[in-house]
Every structure is written in structure tokens, then in C-alpha cells.
Amino acid sequence: MFILGLVLLSSFFVGVVVWAVLQHFLTTDIPSTLQHPTKFWFLHCMFLYVLALAEIFEKLGICSMLRFLQLLQGSVRIKKDARLMVTDLYFGTIPVRLFQPKAASSGPWRGILFFPGGSGFVGSLDFHHNLCGFLVPEMDSVLLLVGYRKLPDHHYPSIFQDCLNASIHFLKALTTFRVDPARVVICGDSTGGGYVACITQALVGRSDLPQIRAQVLIYAVTQLISLPLPSYWQNRNVPFLSQKFTMMCVFKYMVIDVHWWDAILNGAFRPPEVWRKYRKWLSPDNIPRRFRKPGYQPLFPGPFNEAAYLENKHLLDVANAPLLRDDETITQLPAAFLVSCEHDILHDDTLLCMKQSEDQGVPVTWHHMEDGFHGSLMFFDKKLFSPCSLKITNSVISYIKSV
Known part of the structure; x- marks a missing residue:
């Protein structure tokens, strides 16, 4: 039962990744003047992935979209000087x-x-x-x-x-x-x-x-x-x-x-x-x-x-x-x-x-x-x-x- 749940959970997250990549290619314009378009592409797919998770969690009543995004930014590493x-x-x-x-x-x-x-x-x-x-x-x-x-x-x-x-x-x-x-x-x-x-x-x-x-x-x-x-x-x-x-x-x-x-x-x-x-x-x-x-x-x-x-x-x-x-x-x-x-x-x-x-x-x-x-x-x-x-x-x- 545990393994089945793990498989389903993994499938869910993989599905969200696939959806984010598809959404990127179908709806996003990458500026031609950027020096690193591939890296930009990857970063934006991750951005869409996080937004998709936030929206899903909100619809499931787990956490509001905005609250989820705010929790993520709490992981920022602060540099000491x-x-x-x-x-x-x-x-x-x-x-x-x-x-x-x-x-x-x-x-x-x-x-x-x-x-x-x-x-x-x-x-x-x-x-x-x-x-x-x-x-x-x-x-x-x-x-x-x-x-x-x-x-x-x-x-x-x-x-x-x-x-x-x-x-x-x-x-x-x-x-x-x-x-x-x-x-x-x-x-x-x-x-x-x-x-x-x-x-x-x-x-x-x-x-x-x-x-x-x-x-x-x-x-x-x-x-x-x-x-x-x-x-x-x-x-x-x-x-x-x-x-x-x-x-x-x-x-x-x-x-x-x-x-x-x-x-x-x-x-x-x-x-x-x-x-x-x-x-x-x-x-x-x-x-x-x-x-x-x-x-x-x-x-x-x-x-x-x-x-x-x-x-x-x-x-x-x-x-x-x-x-x-x-x-x-x-x-x-x-x-x-x-x-x-x-x-x-x-x-x-x-x-x-x-x-x-x-x-x-x-x-x-x-x-x-x-x-x-x-x-x-x-x-x-x-x-x-x-x-x-x-x-x-x-x-x-x-x-x-x-x-």
C-alpha cells in the first residue's frame, strides 16, 4: 500500500512537471537577445511548476496559492557580511x-x-x-x-x-x-x-x-x-x-x-x-x-x-x-x-x-x-x-x- 501511494505521488509530481513544460512551450515567448535561453527556459519551467502546485493545493483546500508561494520564499539563503x-x-x-x-x-x-x-x-x-x-x-x-x-x-x-x-x-x-x-x-x-x-x-x-x-x-x-x-x-x-x-x-x-x-x-x-x-x-x-x-x-x-x-x-x-x-x-x-x-x-x-x-x-x-x-x-x-x-x-x- 505504501509503495502504491509513493508511485501515485511520484506520478502526480511528474505529471505537473510535464504540464509545466507543455505550458511553457505553448504560451511563452523567450526573448532572442537573452544570453542563456536554455537556462532561462529551465528556470521558467520551474516557475510554472511551482505556480501549478500552488494552484492545485489551493483547489484541494490544502493551502492557499499565495500562502504556498510565501512559504517557499522562506527558504532563501541569507548571506552574512x-x-x-x-x-x-x-x-x-x-x-x-x-x-x-x-x-x-x-x-x-x-x-x-x-x-x-x-x-x-x-x-x-x-x-x-x-x-x-x-x-x-x-x-x-x-x-x-x-x-x-x-x-x-x-x-x-x-x-x-x-x-x-x-x-x-x-x-x-x-x-x-x-x-x-x-x-x-x-x-x-x-x-x-x-x-x-x-x-x-x-x-x-x-x-x-x-x-x-x-x-x-x-x-x-x-x-x-x-x-x-x-x-x-x-x-x-x-x-x-x-x-x-x-x-x-x-x-x-x-x-x-x-x-x-x-x-x-x-x-x-x-x-x-x-x-x-x-x-x-x-x-x-x-x-x-x-x-x-x-x-x-x-x-x-x-x-x-x-x-x-x-x-x-x-x-x-x-x-x-x-x-x-x-x-x-x-x-x-x-x-x-x-x-x-x-x-x-x-x-x-x-x-x-x-x-x-x-x-x-x-x-x-x-x-x-x-x-x-x-x-x-x-x-x-x-x-x-x-x-x-x-x-x-x-x-x-x-x-x-x-x-
């Missing part, structure tokens, strides 16, 4: 991790606030530990990694609230951490990068806090209301952030009924007056022609669906869509460093953010990775994709050291 002092703290109920150099300094350190990515359900303190531990000695800085609340227990606007509160707490305690108030940078990747923009905007005009020196947005989410952009179509099947996976994360975090899938995707939930007001920032026309691959056809919004708008109008909140912030606030923002990747569904979000910033007189530095893909930053210490990942990491380090 003798040059650093790492301290876990709580700002109220918000867990944060403080990275401080052990080396002596003649004056205050540069300060960095880091908001991790992870689509609202991964991206823990441990998951981003090695990256932050690498950045700190390279930039002679004190870094605070913010562990905001996530799915499945917390939804919008928990990330915004936690990042804002942690930022205010840090900015008020700079002298405690020996940080120079004139050299504070906010940095983040993916979801975290989007909230870098949101928090920087929210802090504009705060006379009781030091001003932010610069903001660093690494393939950031800057809006969720203009999805018929070239990169959303061209990279819809590119690992590791497909259109389907992106929409699933958005719908879960923003608490949107799947019934509105098409209305959100084609923009039918946007009131005409809202589109007229913000089209100058959000239109696909703003994307340079060289980033539009052959075959792309602009999608025009479907007829306005008022029911979809009334139920999902929180997508238009500036706490979630920094591109909708008023012009007066945008003109007061600090300099920005924007990183985009060619093979990323969010590529055009960066281009829209760059246009808005430049049009409003905000100094912008743009770093584009021709062979980059979403999430590539997290492979900075892996030989698999180190050339691309290290280029992004080194560009961020170089920029922050220059401001």
Missing part, C-alpha cells in the same frame, strides 16, 4: 530591516529607503536581504528595507500606508541612524518602485521632514488604467511577469472581481473625462516608435462601463497611480533614476513616467537594458543572468553615489 551590522526593528507594527556599515565614518552616512517588489504577496525582508546587503557597502550608506503588509491577509492600500509611515518614521529619526538629512534616497523595484513614486509625491511639501534627494524606480508599476500599451501586448507572454499573472496579482491586491477582467484590460472602466484629462501622460502615442514591434495595433477603449468604474474607481487613486498626481506636485519632485527592461510588460510604464517627469521639469536619468526582463535584478548574485543583473545593480549604485 562581516562589514555590516543588520538589525530587525519595528516601526509601530511595520517590520523593517536596518543595514549599517561597521566601518568608521568621518561624517553622517547617506540614507536609503528601499521598498521591495513582489506583486503584493512576495518580496519579504529575507527575499531582498542579499541585494540590500550588497548595495550598502558599495554606496557607503545606511539602508532601511521596509517589510510592508501583503496578500493574502492585507489588501489595498496597506502597502502605501506602510511605506509612507515607515518613511516618515525613518526621516524623523535620521540623526539616530547617523544619516545625513540632505542625502536621503528612496529606491524600489517593480511594485516597490511604483510606491517609491507614490511616497515621494506624498512627502512633497512636508516642511516637518527632510526633503528627499532622489528617487530610484526599477521597472516600476506606475499606473493600472492604461493597459493597452505596446509593452503590455508585446511582452504579454514573456517570463516572469506575464499579462495573466500581472492581472491576477492586481485583481487580488485591489480586490477586484474577475467579472471585470475585460473592462479593466481594455480601459472601458475609465470615465471619458478622466481619459481626456490624463491622456497626455497615459496614451500609447507617447511610446517612441522604436519600442513598437511589428504587428502591434493600438487598442481603443471600449464603450464606457459605468458599473465597472463605480466598483473599481480606486484604481484611479493617486496612492496607487502616481501618473495621475497633479502637475503642481510633479514639478516639485526630486531627480529620478528610471530603469527599464526591453522584455518587460511594464517597460512602457517607465517611458510614460519619464515623459511626465521631463515635461514637468524634473531631472531624469534613464537606464534601459536591451537584454533585460522583469525581475532580473534579483539574479544579481547568480551566474545565470549576472551580466544583465549586475549592469542594473551597478547603474543604480553609480547613480546614487553621484547625488
Whole structure:
């Protein structure tokens, strides 16, 4: 009986592997510019395998999909660095991790606030530990990694609230951490990068806090209301952030009924007056022609669906869509460093953010990775994709050291 159960269990896992490989070949586009396409293929098949297991366990009532994925990221191996002092703290109920150099300094350190990515359900303190531990000695800085609340227990606007509160707490305690108030940078990747923009905007005009020196947005989410952009179509099947996976994360975090899938995707939930007001920032026309691959056809919004708008109008909140912030606030923002990747569904979000910033007189530095893909930053210490990942990491380090 035991042997039979073992055989059945093995057959189950082998079946899931076969399904993941088939799904990869049937639905995935592997960019031709990648240096190691075979390794990329293998890694993505493993990613699909884990997602499939998570979905099966959820349907069987064993464990929710998001909880399963979060448990897996707990296996990340944390590297210790003798040059650093790492301290876990709580700002109220918000867990944060403080990275401080052990080396002596003649004056205050540069300060960095880091908001991790992870689509609202991964991206823990441990998951981003090695990256932050690498950045700190390279930039002679004190870094605070913010562990905001996530799915499945917390939804919008928990990330915004936690990042804002942690930022205010840090900015008020700079002298405690020996940080120079004139050299504070906010940095983040993916979801975290989007909230870098949101928090920087929210802090504009705060006379009781030091001003932010610069903001660093690494393939950031800057809006969720203009999805018929070239990169959303061209990279819809590119690992590791497909259109389907992106929409699933958005719908879960923003608490949107799947019934509105098409209305959100084609923009039918946007009131005409809202589109007229913000089209100058959000239109696909703003994307340079060289980033539009052959075959792309602009999608025009479907007829306005008022029911979809009334139920999902929180997508238009500036706490979630920094591109909708008023012009007066945008003109007061600090300099920005924007990183985009060619093979990323969010590529055009960066281009829209760059246009808005430049049009409003905000100094912008743009770093584009021709062979980059979403999430590539997290492979900075892996030989698999180190050339691309290290280029992004080194560009961020170089920029922050220059401001």
C-alpha cells in the first residue's frame, strides 16, 4: 500500500512537471537577445511548476496559492557580511530591516529607503536581504528595507500606508541612524518602485521632514488604467511577469472581481473625462516608435462601463497611480533614476513616467537594458543572468553615489 501511494505521488509530481513544460512551450515567448535561453527556459519551467502546485493545493483546500508561494520564499539563503551590522526593528507594527556599515565614518552616512517588489504577496525582508546587503557597502550608506503588509491577509492600500509611515518614521529619526538629512534616497523595484513614486509625491511639501534627494524606480508599476500599451501586448507572454499573472496579482491586491477582467484590460472602466484629462501622460502615442514591434495595433477603449468604474474607481487613486498626481506636485519632485527592461510588460510604464517627469521639469536619468526582463535584478548574485543583473545593480549604485 505504501509503495502504491509513493508511485501515485511520484506520478502526480511528474505529471505537473510535464504540464509545466507543455505550458511553457505553448504560451511563452523567450526573448532572442537573452544570453542563456536554455537556462532561462529551465528556470521558467520551474516557475510554472511551482505556480501549478500552488494552484492545485489551493483547489484541494490544502493551502492557499499565495500562502504556498510565501512559504517557499522562506527558504532563501541569507548571506552574512562581516562589514555590516543588520538589525530587525519595528516601526509601530511595520517590520523593517536596518543595514549599517561597521566601518568608521568621518561624517553622517547617506540614507536609503528601499521598498521591495513582489506583486503584493512576495518580496519579504529575507527575499531582498542579499541585494540590500550588497548595495550598502558599495554606496557607503545606511539602508532601511521596509517589510510592508501583503496578500493574502492585507489588501489595498496597506502597502502605501506602510511605506509612507515607515518613511516618515525613518526621516524623523535620521540623526539616530547617523544619516545625513540632505542625502536621503528612496529606491524600489517593480511594485516597490511604483510606491517609491507614490511616497515621494506624498512627502512633497512636508516642511516637518527632510526633503528627499532622489528617487530610484526599477521597472516600476506606475499606473493600472492604461493597459493597452505596446509593452503590455508585446511582452504579454514573456517570463516572469506575464499579462495573466500581472492581472491576477492586481485583481487580488485591489480586490477586484474577475467579472471585470475585460473592462479593466481594455480601459472601458475609465470615465471619458478622466481619459481626456490624463491622456497626455497615459496614451500609447507617447511610446517612441522604436519600442513598437511589428504587428502591434493600438487598442481603443471600449464603450464606457459605468458599473465597472463605480466598483473599481480606486484604481484611479493617486496612492496607487502616481501618473495621475497633479502637475503642481510633479514639478516639485526630486531627480529620478528610471530603469527599464526591453522584455518587460511594464517597460512602457517607465517611458510614460519619464515623459511626465521631463515635461514637468524634473531631472531624469534613464537606464534601459536591451537584454533585460522583469525581475532580473534579483539574479544579481547568480551566474545565470549576472551580466544583465549586475549592469542594473551597478547603474543604480553609480547613480546614487553621484547625488
